[in-house]
Amino acid sequence: MPQSPIVFDRALLRRRLMRAQTLGFEPFLIDRVAAELSERLGAVLRRFDRAVDLGTPTEAVRAALSRQPSLGMVIAAAALPRAKPSVVADAEALPFRDGALDLVVSALALQLVNDLPGTLIQIRRALKGDGLFLAALLGGDTLTELRQSFAAAEAEVEGGVSPRVAPFADVREMGALLQRAGFALPVTDADRLIVRYASPFRLMAELRRMGAANALAERRRTPLRRATLRRMAEIYAARFADPDGKVRATFEVIWLSGWAPHESQQKPLRPGSAQARLADALGTREIGTGEKAGE
Numbered sequence: 001m002p003q004s005p006i007v008f009d010r011a012l013l014r015r016r017l018m019r020a021q022t023l024g025f026e027p028f029l030i031d032r033v034a035a036e037l038s039e040r041l042g043a044v045l046r047r048f049d050r051a052v053d054l055g056t057p058t059e060a061v062r063a064a065l066s067r068q069p070s071l072g073m074v075i076a077a078a079a080l081p082r083a084k085p086s087v088v089a090d091a092e093a094l095p096f097r098d099g100a101l102d103l104v105v106s107a108l109a110l111q112l113v114n115d116l117p118g119t120l121i122q123i124r125r126a127l128k129g130d131g132l133f134l135a136a137l138l139g140g141d142t143l144t145e146l147r148q149s150f151a152a153a154e155a156e157v158e159g160g161v162s163p164r165v166a167p168f169a170d171v172r173e174m175g176a177l178l179q180r181a182g183f184a185l186p187v188t189d190a191d192r193l194i195v196r197y198a199s200p201f202r203l204m205a206e207l208r209r210m211g212a213a214n215a216l217a218e219r220r221r222t223p224l225r226r227a228t229l230r231r232m233a234e235i236y237a238a239r240f241a242d243p244d245g246k247v248r249a250t251f252e253v254i255w256l257s258g259w260a261p262h263e264s265q266q267k268p269l270r271p272g273s274a275q276a277r278l279a280d281a282l283g284t285r286e287i288g289t290g291e292k293a294g295e
Contacts, residue, residue, distance in 0.1 A: 008112050010090065013215040014079045017057055020211035025058060029210065032193070033107045033136045033253060034060035040255070041105070041134060042068060048103035048132070052077050054123070055091040055109030057211055065105070072102075078109075091119055096126040103127075106135040108253075111168050112215065120181035130262035133183065139190055139252035140170045145240040146203065146249065153232035157225065171254045183258025184265050191253045196246040200236040203249050 020026075034056075049072035053061045062074050076086035077094070089095050091106075091113050104123050113119050123133050151161045171190040178186035197203040207213055241247045259265060 005114065007114050007216065007218075009215050010079075010092070010112075010114070013112055013211070016208075016213050016215055017079065017211035020057075020209050023209050025211070026206050026209035027058060027060060028195075029193075029251060030056070030058050030060045030108055034064040036191075036253075036255075037061060037105060037107055037134060037136060038064035038068060040257075041065065041070075041103075044070070044132065046070060046132070048072065050101050051075070051103035051105065052096065052101055052126075054089075054094075054104055054106040054135075055079070056105075056107040057109065061105060061107050094119075094122045094126055098125045099128045101126050101128065102131050104131070104133045104135075106137070108136060108138060110135055111137040111139075116169065117177055117180060120177055120183070124182045124258070124260055127260035129260055130264060131260040133256070133258050133260075135256045136253050137256070138168045139254040140168045141192065141250050141252040142168050144250050145236060145247070146200065149200065149232045149236040149239065152235050153228050157228045157231050168252070169254060171252075174254055174256055178256060178258045181258075182261065184261045186256075186258040188257075189255050191255070193251045193253065195249050195251060196242065197249060198246060200233045200247055203247070 038061075047070050051065070051071055051074045053065075053074055053076045055078050056062075056076070057078065059076070062076060065071055065074055077089040077091075077096075078086070079088065079090055087095060091109060092115055104127060110116060110119060120133075127133065154161045171188055174188045175186050178188070197206070204213075236247055237245075240249075
């Protein structure tokens with residue numbers, strides 16, 4: 001089996017998260033996603049006795065889920081140790097046996113795994129039959145303004161472009177990945193959040209406090225030139241500033257849900273097994289093969 005390409009430096013990502021905790025983690029985005037995740041889970045009329053919060057960088061999800069009467073034990077599984085009960089685990093190598101869990105949730109973590117299809121397969125195997133997977137990850141439009149501004153500035157100042165913003169997933173691809181991983185009843189949708197900042201530098205400082213600074217394996221190792229950084233800020237302001245001078249930053253959140261297959265779940269009917277004709281339901285006349293309308 002071919003090995004997945006290494007896109008993200010996972011060791012560096014852990015160091016970025018540790019630095020963010022030291023600086024004081026910026027929680028606005030993760031808190032918003034955790035509240036939405038809790039609301040979505042609350043609409044599911046099921047009891048989940050054993051759940052795992054996979055990779056979420058803070059306690060926000062577990063705090064939000066603590067108010068759910070349908071949940072039993074929620075275990076945190078993340079790269080950095082957190083409050084008990086928890087396990088230190090990488091999302092690319094889950095330590096759970098097959099069929100051990102009723103629920104797996106995750107907030108703003110899975111966009112940074114190198115083998116997302118492989119991780120989804122591991123999650124599906126760890127779920128019991130009719131277990132639920134519910135996650136939010138950053139999508140492809142996230143930080144599009146910063147990406148465009150850096151690319152234009154580097155092309156102009158340095159004569160080339162280096163990777164600085166992660167290549168996030170496309171919502172149109174996620175449903176297919178869930179099906180490929182073996183999930184039943186897969187559902188995907190996306191939310192777009194526009195946040196305004198006093199300057200691009202304020203945005204970059206906040207990203208550092210989210211642990212979201214550049215962790216690409218192919219990132220440029222040399223320091224960023226001041227001329228490039230200054231030109232990036234000029235381009236950003238020219239293209240993406242509002243009349244009051246504040247600049248916009250897009251965060252796209254992709255939502256995924258899928259169920260581990262179980263015999264109790266609804267299944268599509270076999271072709272030809274319908275008991276009523278669509279034409280009768282619509283009150284129209286069925287036109288046979290080769291017959292022209294109006295004949």
